[in-house]
Amino acid sequence: MDKILVHGGYPLSGKIKVSGSKNSALPILAATLLTREPCVVHRVPDLSDTNYMLQILMYLGAQVERASGTVTVTAEKVNSVAPYDVVRRMRASVCVLGPLLARCNEATVSLPGGCVIGDRPIDLHLKGFEALGAAVRVEGGNVKMFTPRLKGAIINLRGKFGPTVLGTDNVMMAAVLAEGTTVIEGAAAEPEVCDLADFLNKMGARIEGAGTSRLIIEGVKELHGAEHDIIPDRIETGTFLVAGAICGNGVTVTRAEPKHIESVTTALGNAGYNIQTTKDSITVSRNGASKPLELGTEPYPGFPTDMQAQMCALLSTTDGMSVVTENIFPQRYMHLAELKRMGAHVQIEGPRAVIHGVEKLLGAPVMASDLRASAALVLAGLKAEGVTEISRVYHIDRGYEHLDEKLGELGAHIERVKTK
Numbered sequence: 001m002d003k004i005l006v007h008g009g010y011p012l013s014g015k016i017k018v019s020g021s022k023n024s025a026l027p028i029l030a031a032t033l034l035t036r037e038p039c040v041v042h043r044v045p046d047l048s049d050t051n052y053m054l055q056i057l058m059y060l061g062a063q064v065e066r067a068s069g070t071v072t073v074t075a076e077k078v079n080s081v082a083p084y085d086v087v088r089r090m091r092a093s094v095c096v097l098g099p100l101l102a103r104c105n106e107a108t109v110s111l112p113g114g115c116v117i118g119d120r121p122i123d124l125h126l127k128g129f130e131a132l133g134a135a136v137r138v139e140g141g142n143v144k145m146f147t148p149r150l151k152g153a154i155i156n157l158r159g160k161f162g163p164t165v166l167g168t169d170n171v172m173m174a175a176v177l178a179e180g181t182t183v184i185e186g187a188a189a190e191p192e193v194c195d196l197a198d199f200l201n202k203m204g205a206r207i208e209g210a211g212t213s214r215l216i217i218e219g220v221k222e223l224h225g226a227e228h229d230i231i232p233d234r235i236e237t238g239t240f241l242v243a244g245a246i247c248g249n250g251v252t253v254t255r256a257e258p259k260h261i262e263s264v265t266t267a268l269g270n271a272g273y274n275i276q277t278t279k280d281s282i283t284v285s286r287n288g289a290s291k292p293l294e295l296g297t298e299p300y301p302g303f304p305t306d307m308q309a310q311m312c313a314l315l316s317t318t319d320g321m322s323v324v325t326e327n328i329f330p331q332r333y334m335h336l337a338e339l340k341r342m343g344a345h346v347q348i349e350g351p352r353a354v355i356h357g358v359e360k361l362l363g364a365p366v367m368a369s370d371l372r373a374s375a376a377l378v379l380a381g382l383k384a385e386g387v388t389e390i391s392r393v394y395h396i397d398r399g400y401e402h403l404d405e406k407l408g409e410l411g412a413h414i415e416r417v418k419t420k
């Protein structure tokens with residue numbers, strides 16, 4: 001198991017390139033199961049999560065070729081059963097449910113396990129499949145589904161915490177091959193959902209309304225192969241911008257999509273940082289003293305829950321009182337206990353974190369609990385005095401392509417060490 005040592009206090013500057021989006025790549029790779037023809041997907045980030053997804057596709061019978069960022073998947077024959085051992089390592093493996101049901105009229109997929117960021121049910125996914133005419137049972141830790149033929153329906157997928165991203169993806173992937181028209185109300189409008197809809201439309205699907213809360217899907221008989229470029233990872237973009245804010249002398253994030261991360265650039269602007277954008281790059285630099293913030297996570301285009309932890313790291317050394325409210329996953333605060341070990345002053349009050357900025361953080365041994373929490377600890381370590389030793393870094397490798405090397409190019413001093 002690797003550890004990361006962050007030597008704090010080195011200013012960052014220069015340019016850094018964003019990778020393709022993890023959360024687009026995962027459902028798009030799953031969608032390749034919908035056709036027998038080859039699909040070519042470019043800019044697939046090299047992450048443990050994308051590697052798990054490719055292993056799942058191979059287990060299900062697909063042929064996979066990978067040459068740097070380009071992945072070719074040919075799913076000529078598909079088997080519809082994905083057992084626990086194959087899917088347990090990644091929650092996003094649930095997004096093979098929709099494609100398997102559409103392609104095979106049946107699917108048995110083991111349920112994903114618990115997750116440190118909170119209870120992560122899939123009831124809305126299953127409600128959508130049932131509405132399309134599938135008989136759904138949960139038995140022995142598996143979701144079992146069967147249908148003689150999927151039929152279009154009107155489905156509302158909005159849950160008590162708002163829309164569901166992978167639920168929308170899953171039901172959309174099932175509906176593209178259903179007979180007739182499906183309307184998904186309360187759909188997620190995240191850029192990753194739009195990217196999947198674009199890919200499906202290139203495969204011959206007929207989806208309208210992506211990027212709004214209402215998707216209209218005319219079912220087609222079959223889909224064909226397609227070629228696609230994954231969109232830039234907006235959360236990686238935001239993470240680098242916060243790195244630039246936390247200890248930068250001018251950091252430019254390139255190959256980015258500024259529109260997708262406006263809520264974060266607006267928040268950084270409100271916190272007193274200078275933000276400049278071009279068509280595909282964003283520069284963050286200091287602009288005098290930084291200011292505390294009040295912000296809440298929301299579905300897109302609101303402030304993303306996947307940037308909450310990184311923002312807490314920034315605010316923990318911003319003078320004054322900041323209040324962060326987590327509205328999507330109200331228990332997603334594991335990083336705060338670790339930030340406190342570095343000297344942050346934070347109280348958790350239900351879904352709110354009240355942060356009193358301190359002058360400095362001190363390096364300490366800390367433990368990564370999930371992907372974004374680990375990114376927050378790296379960011380805090382960049383600013384802290386001394387060395388921050390982060391264990392369980394496999395969480396970082398799930399979703400950030402070579403984070404330590406990329407930050408190193410900006411001047412960060414980060415070492416990766418092997419432990420027994």
Ligand code: EPU
Nearest residue numbers: 023092120121122123124125159161163164165166328371
């Ligand atoms: N929810 C339900 N029932 C469901 C599904 C979701 O109640 O059937 C609730 C969730 O518990 C949560 C809310 O709805 O309170 C939103 O969850 P959502 O379904 O949108 O989450 P997800 O699709 O499972 C994706 C990302 C997450 C990101 C969330 C929210 C992927 C692979 N994962 O998860 O990304 O936090 O949307 O934007 O796309 C990450 O990348 O670190 C990550 C956790």
